[in-house]
Amino acid sequence: MLKGFKNFLMRGDIVVVAVGLIIALALSTLIKAFTDNVIDPIIARAQGGGSVGLGWQLGDPGNTSTYVNLGAFISAVIYFVIFMAAVYFLIVVPYKAVQARRGVTVFGDPTPATTCPACLADDIPTGAAKCRYCGTDQRATPAAP
Template identity: 35%
Template sequence: MSGFKKFLFRGNLVDLAVAFVVGAAFAGLVKDFANSFITPLIALLGGKPDYTRLTVTINGTAFPYGVFLTSAIAFVITATIIYFLVVLPTAKLIERMDRGKEATERECPQCLSDIPVKARRCRYCTAEIVPATETPY
């Protein structure tokens, strides 16, 4: 039983559970934002974007492709909102925060592995390297 307790309370499992709950709440937020603002804007331009009633009938069997089309449009709208309101601002914020940091690693000119800036020898290919703080002369 103690192994099961350890499994349940491991950090990454709890983090995953929290991320799932926050993600579900965020998905509802994005969906409501799209329904409240984006869908009406699309309706202003080209009519109501609800294609759920579109079907194709082959040999008496109806294929409701409109349901998929409506879901695909909702997915594209949601992905666009996520990109422009979450991903892009977060990337710019991280870039600003990392601007003043000094590099701690550099690329080995021989094997292209990441090595410490002050290294004299690559730990992967063992090539001798001039440290970045010294001049090569």
């Protein structure tokens, strides 16, 4: 029973999806900070309506709804960078090492691909004999840069 659970957890696509979700959550935090602290005050000022910090007061002093708080946004950017570094060094690097011991390459460079001259699909493997989309024969061409 535990072996099956371990195999389920060690599937490459599960970890890739988990890392993608973590990145999406961190990016969501960054975007929310940008909208809350930069975009929202500009919109509030356009509608009419003083704080101390790194930013500009667009309206009456003390009105926090019209304060462009760049300090909070810079803080969110720093948080994002630190969070992504932690995800990379605590999840991605150990996972790559474990998978390398198993003989599986994850998070590696993409395989070389060419462009199909008929349908212009740009993800045809270099050694392919036919295009996977339109079925035309592929001539031997060097990989796209």
